[in-house]
Structure formats: C-alpha cells, structure tokens
Amino acid sequence: MKKINIKLDAGIYPKVALLKAAFAFIDKYYIHLAIEDNDYCVMVTAKENGDLSDTIQCEFENELLSQTIRYEVFKQTHVLREVLMARAMASTMIMDEDPIEAVTNSQDGDENLDMILEDWFEHDN
Helix, strand or coil, X not given: CCEEEEEEECCCCCHHHHHHHHHCCCCCEEEEEEEECCEEEEEEEECCCCCCCCCHHHHHHHHHHHHHHHHHHXXXXXXXXXXXXXXXXXXXXXXXXXXXXXXXXXXXHHHHHHHHHCCHHHCCC
C-alpha cells in the first residue's frame, strides 16, 4: 500500500480544523494523525489497494486551510448567532393568550382548529 506523510505546523492550524479536514478524506483514505514536537503528522493510506492521487497532499492542505477559516469565522461570530437564536426563541415563547383561544377567536377558527387537530396520516393528498 502506498502511503504519504504530511507534516504541518501545529502553531498555524487549530486541532479542530485538522480533525475536520481529515474527516473529509476518510471515505477514500485511511488517515492517521499524530503530533511530533510542534508539528502535526498526517499519514494518508489508500483504501483497498486503491491508488493515492499525486495531488492528495495539496488537496489535504486546501481542505485544512478551508476548515481553519471556517473555524475562525465561527469563533468571531458565535456570540452573535447565540444572541439571535436566544432572542428568536424567547420571542416565540411569549404569548398573551391561550393558543387554543387565539385560533378559536380568529375568523376561520373552527377550520384552523380542525386542521391542527387532524391526523396527517389520515389526510388524503
């Protein structure tokens, strides 16, 4: 079996990005990860007597760079996403009146209530 060893500076790439990049290749290759000094060591082996592409190292490095950028964007924007999600969830939980009464008091209350209570599996399309 043909193997390729890739050495990467651990100071440049976060561990989570390395793991995600490796995961992107596990369908075609066996991936072994290790750390030596301040370097990540990635050993790539083809599955089932397959051939390793000549560009596998470049492809892996591109994927690693992509995952590193995604991780950095996540770190910079996760607080905003959490605030937006919390606000959206909190605003949907506040109701002034009982939901059954709200549907019943609307113009098409009986029709909407019947539709809500209808079994979807019994409904003919």
